[in-house]
Amino acid sequence: MHLVSIDIPTLALCRGLLLMLLSALLWFSMRYDRDVSGPGFWALGFALNGLAILTFLFDQPYLVPILNLTNHLATGLACCALLFGFWRFNLQPPQWGVLGVIAILPLIGLLISNDLGRNALLRVLFTASAQLVFYLALLQLLLKPFRAEIGQLFGWLRVLITLFLVFFAWQYGQIGARYLELQVDTPNVLYSGIFGIVSLMFTLTFAIACIALQLVRISAGFADSAMTDWLTGLLNRRGLSMLAEQDDARRHRDDSTSAVICFDIDHFKLVNDRFGHPAGDQVLKMLGSVIRSNIRGHDIAARQGGEEFSVVLVGGDESQAIQVAERIRQDFSTRSLSLGLALEEKLTVSAGVVQVVRDRTILQALDAADIALYAAKRAGRNRVVAASSLASASGR
Structure with missing residues (x-):
């Protein structure tokens, strides 16, 4: 079967630039939000994730150690920032233990991998484990919206993340099989390309959902202001x-x-x-x-x-x-x-x-x-x- 060649660097460039643009859009929309703590961390998370992905564009051998450190640590910190932002947005106390696990797993992968080459599979699996913890923690958080107006968006996000985790498990299951030296029938470039396309679509949809959540909260805040006594903070x-x-x-x-x-x-x-x-x-x-x-x-x-x-x-x-x-x-x-x-x-x-x-x-x-x-x-x-x-x- 003939398969169209998928340009992985181009996908990485598109996804990285998209994340940076979405981060900037979130920063801009914060001008109209009275509570910027949650969206501010979302913007930081998207920017860090974009930085991590853009490291795939460089192939200079002397840059490989720095690029790997940047990629894996930025990925872990991006997950921490996004999850922390959701806790702040949803008026929930952060679970510091979960954030610690997400931050430390990529670091452990860097320390125990045999080399700093980009294809060190164990290091990739450790960072993927940090991402998995992030998605599972986020799914749990999305079960309890802090107000009714965001309940439907939280529900759509749960569906989106659950569907993405199917491709996520397939991608990193293939990498795990290669690490265990099991036979894998799917070409490496093919599944990386498919996962890159799915990730691009997921990133765009996820970011749009975050912006929509912020807009819903801004709208709800205006509605609250119309129903609130300016002096006492009670209802009018x-x-x-x-x-x-x-x-x-x-x-x-x-x-x-x-x-x-x-x-x-x-x-x-x-x-x-x-x-x-x-x-x-x-x-x-x-x-x-x-x-x-x-x-x-x-x-x-x-x-x-x-x-x-x-x-x-x-x-x-x-x-x-x-x-x-x-x-x-x-x-x-x-x-x-x-x-x-x-x-x-x-x-x-x-x-x-x-x-x-x-x-x-x-x-x-x-x-x-x-x-x-x-x-x-x-x-x-x-x-x-x-x-x-x-x-x-x-x-x-």
Whole structure:
């Protein structure tokens, strides 16, 4: 069978230059990303990988030792940078042991190989082992996207990497067979050329996926900004309405409960009048911080406007909401002393609590909690009132 000759150096040149260009594109797109840590390491990884591949273009014998060192060490470090970038992007702590294994395997291969010639098979297999560890660790990471918007892209990346690993195993299985001096029927140039083409396609697709992930995160960040209160970092009214609808759907689906708390800072107008709006902003930020530190990660917290705040305890009931509201009330009263405002009385907060009944929405429950809140104001402020207690009182 006649086979078209595959020019390996040309493939290496195309792949190396492509990696460098993709690295530059990632660096450029980072100008529009508020969190550049993940994509920054991706760009570094692609650049190192491109450098490693471009070493195949040189054949001068006196350069072979330097080229081999560059190729294998850059390949290992590129895998480390890419994997570390994915951990940072996905808000996961890096696994330093895995990174250490990936970095040290190419170095071991360089140290124990009999020569520094390019065809030292054992050295190639050690570096390939480092790449395999990288791909397996990345597959595990991609199982847990940090937000729903990137879940589909993570799924496509898992499929892409799994398919590539089939060719990866075939390529380095052939090299392993040659190292063990087993008979291999496939010509060396043929399988190297096929693997080079597959690697070129994989590299392009993988890099495009990385850029797409960055763009999705930038877009999600803009969406978050539209739903976030600029001063406290909590949700604004728009964000609260959106997540309230999601919780309504969850409660109907699971036949479960939620509870709502409304907060209002007592005599807040006096702070603005006596100390100015910057001092008032500090008070608002402090209450936002107190609320955030006293609720769970999946609960919903928002600043509805002015000095009014609200919390949705997802899956909670009235008794739990009363406990949380009391903690926030006491914590805010204590921590507000650190602001050093010369008020006759310390800053306090009032709260109204209600459990969301099955046939009501979160927004309807907020109205009921607001009524309980103003009952707390009328009762003397600096207290928590449950809507159920108002209903009981009106029924007597």
